[in-house]
Amino acid sequence: MNVMVVGAGPTGLTAAVELARRGVDVRIVDKRTEGSGFSRAVGILPKSLELLEASGASARLLDEGxxxxxxxxxxxxxEMLTVHLRPHGEDRDFILALAQDRTESILRDCLLKNGVAVEWARELxxxxxxxxxxxxxxADGATETCDYLVGADGIHSRVREAVGVDYRGIDLPETWSIADVDANGWPYDRSFVAFRLGHGKMAVVVPLEAxxxxxxxxxxxxxxxxPIKMNVTKIHREGVFKISVRQVxxxxxxxxxxAGDAAHCHSPVGGRGMNLGIDDAAEFARRFVDGSLDGYSASRHARGRHVIKASEGVRKFVMSQSGVSAILFRVLTAAAGRLPALQRGFRNAVLYD
Ligand SMILES: Cc1cc2nc3c(=O)[nH]c(=O)nc-3n(C[C@H](O)[C@H](O)[C@H](O)COP(=O)(O)OP(=O)(O)OC[C@H]3O[C@@H](n4cnc5c(N)ncnc54)[C@H](O)[C@@H]3O)c2cc1C
Incomplete structure (x- = not known):
């Protein structure tokens, strides 16, 4: 039985790596001519590192991130609250920050070690x-056959359209912006910083490298x-983007x-999108090998729905303009600063939920 994976983003690469290392006959195609130099996701969660450990990818991600x-x-x-994600120096209790193009490059190396190369310039x-x-x-007119096909071709998935699956949800009206910069003297060089700005606005800063x-x-x-001045020495890129909240x-x-964005998308609040795709892909590979693919759809749908609900809950709360949520925000952050149990709950939600 062979598998064709369409899309060499983090989801497709994980599916191919996890299948190849278990000896499955797998190919992976992508319409690009080479790997993307554009980085969206930054945060790799402990579960993703655990899933990618057996392939050897995690060790390399940990070296670089x-x-x-x-x-x-x-x-x-x-500042309302500081949460220490690893208060006792625990082994895996952190978010690994690494630009998505580096994560993809490491996954491609792991795939090559298993004898599989991405087939570029193959648009399905x-x-x-x-x-x-x-x-x-x-697109070049070729028709090729496989026993199973995985559509990991992102938010505008052609595979999803071709098999007639709806992508239900909404497109959020507002515009988001992103900037990757070098900066001197930013005091939070190993920390995630979130600013609630009022009027429903927010900003987040995450380190990418030193x-x-x-x-x-x-x-x-x-x-x-x-709201705090950042001493920017170089802007690597700036841009704007829109967000949709959808799931098949x-x-x-x-x-x-x-799998991946082909099946679900939501706001970057919580940094879940890529991690959910890696999780989909790893579960597909495990189920393919142990013969339990029947359970894939229900299991991944439930997990996706849970993550979207949680991410949307936080987004709506942080962006709410109501006076009640502003008061609740102050009360919760003040209480979490004093109550270790609340801090633990927050930590678990950030790292593991
Ligand atoms: C600003 C921003 C910040 C984010 N931050 C985070 C974060 O911190 N943590 C996190 O977990 N997630 C984050 N995300 C979400 C994350 O980037 C995506 O969820 C992730 O890239 C999805 O991976 P994927 O492999 O499913 O799809 P993609 O990365 O979109 O890859 C799809 C691949 O399929 C290929 N393809 C498409 N159509 C075809 C076709 N017809 N034929 C062949 N190939 C095709 C494309 O070329 C592409 O290589 C963020 C997103 C944004 C916009």
Whole structure:
């Protein structure tokens, strides 16, 4: 039985690595001509590191990434709460910050070690299920067959469209902005910093490397939104983006399976998207090998729904303009500063939920 994975983002690469290392005959195709130099996701959660351990990817990710071991929550310029993610130096209790293009590059290396290379410049245009196989049709006119096909081709998934699965949800109206910058003297070089700015606005700063930071905000200019001055020495990129909150209601049609952004998308609040895709892909590979693919769709749908609900809950709370939520924010952060149990709950939600 062979598998064709469509899309060499973090989800597709994880699926291919996890299948290849277990001896499955797997191919992976992508419409790009080479790996993306554009980084969206930054935070790798402990569960993803655990899933990628057997392939050897985690050791390399850990070598390169920055361990984020605390979170600082601000209301405007005023720090309300510091949460230590590893108060006792625990082994895995941190978020690993690494630019997504580096994560993908490490996964491609692991795949090559298992004898599989990404087939670039292969744009899939259609998928057909015939009696005993799946036909993948490419932009160059080629039709190739496989036993199973995994659509890990991102938010605008052609695989999803081809098999007729709805992507239900909403497109949020507001514009978000992002900036990757070098900066001197930023005091939170191993910390996640979140600013609640009032009027439903927020900004987040995450370290990417020793003196490089990612700034994201639900305003049109992430750097201008920061209430604390950042001494920026170089802007690597700046841009704006929109967010959708969507999920498919089934993760497979016959032998065609969906994973990652092809199956779900939500706001970057909580840094869950890539991690959820890695989790989908690892579960697909495990179930493929142990013959339990029947349970994939229900299991991944439930997990996806839970993550979207949690991420949307936090986004709505932080962005709420109501006076009640402003008071609740102050009360909760003040209480969490004093109550170890609340801090533990917050830590577990950030790292493991
Ligand atoms: C600003 C921002 C910040 C984020 N931060 C985080 C974070 O900190 N943590 C986190 O977990 N997530 C984060 N995310 C979400 C994360 O980036 C995505 O969830 C993740 O990239 C999804 O991976 P994927 O492999 O499913 O899809 P993608 O990364 O989109 O990869 C899809 C691949 O499929 C290929 N492809 C598409 N169509 C075809 C076709 N027809 N034929 C062949 N190939 C095709 C594409 O070229 C691409 O390589 C963030 C997102 C944004 C926008």
């Amino acid at each position: 920055v361990r984020i071991d605390s979170a600082h929550i601000f209301q405007g310029k005023q 245009t259609d998928v057909r299920q015939v009696s005993d196989c799946v036909e993948a049709v490419f 003196t490089r930071y990612r700034v994201v905000s639900n305003t049109e200019n992430a750097l201008a939104a920061l 209601d089934r993760y497979n049609v016959g032998a065609v399976y969906l």
